[in-house]
Amino acid sequence: MAERSSASLNVARRERELDDIASGSILDVIVIGGGITGAGVALDAASRGLSVALFEKEDLAFGTSRWSSKLVHGGLRYLAHGDFAVAHESAVERGRLIQHIAPHLVRPMPTWFPLLQDMDRRSELLIRAGFLAGDTLRRAAKTPVHFLPNSRRISADEVRAYSAGVKQEGLRGGLLQWDGNLFDDARLVIAVARTAAAHGAKILTRCDVREATGTCITVRDTVSGADFEVKARVVINSTGVWAGQLNPDIRIRPSRGSHIIVNQSALGGLMGSLTVGVEGSTSRFVFAIEAPHGRAHIGLTDVETDSVVDVPHATEPEIDFLLSTINMALETPLTRADVRGTFAGLRPLVDHGETDSADVSRRHLVTTDASGMVTVTGGKLTTYRAMAEEAVDAALIAGRFLPRPCRTATLGLVGSGTSRAAWVPSWIRAAHGSEAEDVVAQAGANPELLKRIGPGLDLSAAQFLFGLRHEGAMSIDDLVDRRTRLGMCADDRETAVGVAEWALAAVRGEA
Numbered sequence: 442m443a444e445r446s447s448a449s450l451n452v453a454r455r456e457r458e459l460d461d462i463a464s465g466s467i468l469d470v471i472v473i474g475g476g477i478t479g480a481g482v483a484l485d486a487a488s489r490g491l492s493v494a495l496f497e498k499e500d501l502a503f504g505t506s507r508w509s510s511k512l513v514h515g516g517l518r519y520l521a522h523g524d525f526a527v528a529h530e531s532a533v534e535r536g537r538l539i540q541h542i543a544p545h546l547v548r549p550m551p552t553w554f555p556l557l558q559d560m561d562r563r564s565e566l567l568i569r570a571g572f573l574a575g576d577t578l579r580r581a582a583k584t585p586v587h588f589l590p591n592s593r594r595i596s597a598d599e600v601r602a603y604s605a606g607v608k609q610e611g612l613r614g615g616l617l618q619w620d621g622n623l624f625d626d627a628r629l630v631i632a633v634a635r636t637a638a639a640h641g642a643k644i645l646t647r648c649d650v651r652e653a654t655g656t657c658i659t660v661r662d663t664v665s666g667a668d669f670e671v672k673a674r675v676v677i678n679s680t681g682v683w684a685g686q687l688n689p690d691i692r693i694r695p696s697r698g699s700h701i702i703v704n705q706s707a708l709g710g711l712m713g714s715l716t717v718g719v720e721g722s723t724s725r726f727v728f729a730i731e732a733p734h735g736r737a738h739i740g741l742t743d744v745e746t747d748s749v750v751d752v753p754h755a756t757e758p759e760i761d762f763l764l765s766t767i768n769m770a771l772e773t774p775l776t777r778a779d780v781r782g783t784f785a786g787l788r789p790l791v792d793h794g795e796t797d798s799a800d801v802s803r804r805h806l807v808t809t810d811a812s813g814m815v816t817v818t819g820g821k822l823t824t825y826r827a828m829a830e831e832a833v834d835a836a837l838i839a840g841r842f843l844p845r846p847c848r849t850a851t852l853g854l855v856g857s858g859t860s861r862a863a864w865v866p867s868w869i870r871a872a873h874g875s876e877a878e879d880v881v882a883q884a885g886a887n888p889e890l891l892k893r894i895g896p897g898l899d900l901s902a903a904q905f906l907f908g909l910r911h912e913g914a915m916s917i918d919d920l921v922d923r924r925t926r927l928g929m930c931a932d933d934r935e936t937a938v939g940v941a942e943w944a945l946a947a948v949r950g951e952a
């Protein structure tokens with residue numbers, strides 16, 4: 442069994458663990474990629490008692506995993522495509538995340554459709570039928586109704602309570618169902634990676650894997666510039682849209698999904714997710730989802746693209762499409778001036794020769810190549826745990842290990858309890874769960890470090906200190922773009938950068 446270690450990631454631990462690796466011992470498992478899939482694989486393997494090192498070329502959650510819609514899906518969408526197995530898996534994993542694995546980061550969220558004057562009865566019946574199917578999926582997944590209540594019709598007054606900004610003329614009420622919503626997708630990745638670290642995994646960021654086979658990788662430490670080789674009984678490639686660069690047999694068909702960010706107040710307030718059908722389609726929707734700091738994220742597009750760039754961007758036509766679709770449901774239309782920021786990510790869809798990227802299966806792929814390297818890609822953030830279980834099962838075969846049972850189905854992540862201390866600011870509890878008191882302790886005797894860093898921003902300097910001392914942040918961007926998400930809006934970023942610079946200098950001064 443791997444020795445139980447601390448969940449704290451920081452520069453000192455990284456250096457120590459890189460030195461250990463340089464000693465040349467052969468690991469059980471090497472994981473390449475520090476998105477949700479790689480972090481999930483590292484946790485699965487380490488919790489089965491294997492010796493594990495994860496190598497990430499930039500920072501945890503650098504790739505697609507931080508650009509999701511932050512939905513923990515019940516699988517309804519896959520049911521609409523007749524993909525029953527994927528739908529069921531998604532509903533089961535949603536139930537596990539909400540109840541056991543990350544109840545501090547995944548919360549039940551009301552998802553509602555306003556029944557507007559111009560919505561025909563057929564569309565209403567289709568949505569109602571979909572919601573009833575969603576209830577069946579929840580029951581089949583055995584998620585108790587007190588976590589996710591049944592869907593129902595709601596009155597116009599209830600719709601107004603969810604958002605006062607909905608078009609009033611002819612409003613007939615709404616349809617409501619419950620799904621899972623992530624407080625922050627990057628924080629889920631970090632929590633999974635730190636839980637893996639607590640089970641003994643070495644989590645090594647700024648380590649770019651240049652070449653890989655089933656048992657050996659060549660890595661460049663981009664901090665020191667040093668190149669080195671690492672050997673293991675099996676290598677798992679979980680590099681998302683980059684998977685084909687290490688395994689040319691894999692053909693990824695990237696599809697860009699973009700969101701815009703507005704203030705909730707511009708929508709007349711918002712609770713949960715306001716959903717609107719895309720004109721001319723019965724299966725495509727645009728939603729405005731409640732997000733931290735009083736913001737709402739409006740998504741989502743699906744645009745096939747050839748280029749795999751590190752940080753993709755929303756295009757003007759995508760922004761126009763999102764604004765015009767959500768405006769169909771609003772009394773006062775949003776304009777470009779309301780857009781505070783945008784973000785976009787690349788779906789790592791596996792190419793099976795479909796004609797349209799919207800038709801490409803969201804099913805994941807686990808495959809072992811001739812050298813014994815296991816690649817796991819595709820799928821969804823919601824199903825990361827199941828993907829990791831399958832990938833590690835394949836790795837046990839490739840690495841000729843004896844079978845070892847997976848332990849992650851109910852394994853709580855760091856922070857998965859709730860902090861009961863009433864004196865801890867609510868936004869710290871929301872981001873850190875049962876670690877909230879440890880975050881508060883970073884402030885020492887200085888209560889200023891627990892105050893909001895700017896008006897309306899639910900973030901304090903103590904969280905940046907915690908990010909550097911315990912969550913593996915090494916730079917300003919790590920703090921502003923991945924341990925917190927203030928980087929998504931330019932003016933919030935400006936406020937956050939000054940505080941992050943101070944925190945980085947303070948922690949470097951301790952070394």
Ligand SMILES: Cc1cc2nc3c(=O)[nH]c(=O)nc-3n(C[C@H](O)[C@H](O)[C@H](O)COP(=O)(O)OP(=O)(O)OC[C@H]3O[C@@H](n4cnc5c(N)ncnc54)[C@H](O)[C@@H]3O)c2cc1C
Nearest residue numbers: 474476477478498504505506510512650681698786822823
């Ligand atoms: C716009 C959008 C919205 C989405 N919304 C949802 C949603 O609401 N719910 C849901 O369940 N799913 C959603 N998804 C899907 C989900 O986000 C992805 O399936 C998931 O994040 C993919 O994670 P990953 O770890 O496989 O890839 P990534 O997060 O991209 O991670 C791959 C990592 O590998 C690293 N890497 C690459 N090459 C190397 C190398 N050579 N050496 C070392 N490291 C390397 C990268 O830096 C990166 O950090 C959405 C996807 C998109 C694009």
